[in-house]
Structure formats: structure tokens, C-alpha cells
Amino acid sequence: MHLYEHPLSSYAQKVKIALREKGLQFTVETPAGLGLGTAGGPFAEASPRNEIPTLIDGEARIFDSTIILEYLEDKYPSPALLPRDPAARAEARMIEDLCDTLYEAVNWGLSEIRWFKRAEGEQAEKMTATAARQTVELQQWLAGKLGDKPWFNGDSFGWADLSVAPYLNRSFHYGLGTPAGASLTRWRDRLRERPAVAATFKEFEAATAGMSAAAERIASGQIRREYRDHRLEWMMKSGGIQIVLDGLAKNNIRFTWPLG
Numbered sequence: 001m002h003l004y005e006h007p008l009s010s011y012a013q014k015v016k017i018a019l020r021e022k023g024l025q026f027t028v029e030t031p032a033g034l035g036l037g038t039a040g041g042p043f044a045e046a047s048p049r050n051e052i053p054t055l056i057d058g059e060a061r062i063f064d065s066t067i068i069l070e071y072l073e074d075k076y077p078s079p080a081l082l083p084r085d086p087a088a089r090a091e092a093r094m095i096e097d098l099c100d101t102l103y104e105a106v107n108w109g110l111s112e113i114r115w116f117k118r119a120e121g122e123q124a125e126k127m128t129a130t131a132a133r134q135t136v137e138l139q140q141w142l143a144g145k146l147g148d149k150p151w152f153n154g155d156s157f158g159w160a161d162l163s164v165a166p167y168l169n170r171s172f173h174y175g176l177g178t179p180a181g182a183s184l185t186r187w188r189d190r191l192r193e194r195p196a197v198a199a200t201f202k203e204f205e206a207a208t209a210g211m212s213a214a215a216e217r218i219a220s221g222q223i224r225r226e227y228r229d230h231r232l233e234w235m236m237k238s239g240g241i242q243i244v245l246d247g248l249a250k251n252n253i254r255f256t257w258p259l260g
Helices: 010-021 043-047 066-073 085-112 121-146 159-171 182-189 197-209 212-221 229-237 243-252
Strands: 002-004 027-029 054-057 060-063
Touching: 002 010, 002 182, 010 085, 010 159, 010 197, 027 085, 043 060, 043 159, 054 066, 054 212, 060 066, 066 197, 085 121, 085 229, 121 159, 159 182, 159 197, 229 243
Parallel strands: 002 027
Antiparallel strands: 002 054, 054 060
16 A cells, blocks of 8 residues: 655544554655645546545545545454444544544644744734634543543544544644643553554654744745635634735645635
């Protein structure tokens, strides 16, 4: 199997954790032109939105992290990542959906401010404070879902856990993690002991070292960030309307195919 990905992508991290938990061998590649939305070749043929992750498995060409997880669970059912109970399966999928949309948007917005310098000074402080409040709300919701269970999936690690993993871990990276001794902090400690997760987080941390020049790459036109659905909503409601307008004027933001 071949996975088109970027180690900073929370969506790609989900898939890599699943592949590693299932003991599947795979190679990885970050497509050239990904940051501009202009990648071509086999990746673009498989992913019309020019988005990662995209999985190539023989003749199968699969994009979207959730669909890839479903494919892996169908084709490689052992070890199972989804619980058997229908209600528990639905719970895992709902946790994934919330993280993939609401939590991802907050983390993405923070990266626009911290790495890409879309906002600075007072505006950056206000937007960061808003993101911090939102992060607390999301973490409280997740803590309620975890309860006193060792894993979001229940007694064993699974789908819901790998869905939360990259988002909560990024909060810790940004200094917005939960306090020492909190249930989510203890869960993350257990999580990081798993080889599949440790390897994926190590790749994430290594990639963050290359973000020191991210703002310059935006300014020079090397990158056009994708403002898709929930990300655009986050900007609009969290004090970033002018950022969107400036990005359109400077042509350093883009939207999902086929809209431009």
C-alpha cells in the first residue's frame, strides 16, 4: 500500500495509526504541489480534491480519512478497531466526526496564526484566546465521553481513540493540553506508549521543526492554504473575517475543487 500524506495532517495521522495498529506495511509520499492544490500524477487522479490522505492499495484508490478507515476495517478486520455493539460503533463515529470538523478547525486556525502569521498583535491575541476557550469546551466534551473508561472505545484501544489522538496531541503541542492528572492527560499518556501512535507523533514533531519559514512561504506564494467548510466557518466566527478577505485579495487561500 502507498499513502499520500503529510505528517502534520491530523487526517493522515489517523490513517497511519490505523495502518500500524493493524500491522500493515505501507510507504508514504507527500505530493509535490500539495500546498498549492496543484499536485498532479497518480495522486491527483485518485484524489480529485487534491487532498490528503489518499490510499493506493492495488487497484483501489481511496481518498478521505474516514472512508480509508472504513476500507481498512472492511478489508483487514483483525484487529478490529470498531467495537461490535452498534451503539458503541455509532459513538466512535460521532467522536470522529466532531474531531474531524470542530476540533480540526480550531487547531487549523491556531496554525494559521502561529505558523503562517495570518494575524499578529492584538488580533492574534484575541483569536488565540477564542481558540483556547473553544479547545476547553471540546476537551470537556471529550472527557465526558471518556468517563472512567481506559479508552474511548471502551476496554480496548480503537477507532474513537485514534480519531481523538492527533487533535488532542496538537493541543498539547500548542500549550493547550489538559492539566496534569486530568482524565484526558492520563489517556494521552497511555496512548503515547503504543508503538503505532508513538511513531506517528514522532513524525509530526519532526515536521513541526520545518514550519519556522511558513509565513515567508505564504508571502512568497509558495503555499495557498485550503479554506474548506469548517475551517472557513471557524475564521468567520472567531475574528478572522479580514484574514479571509486579505487571503482572497492576495490569492494565498484556496477552496475545494471544483469551485476554484
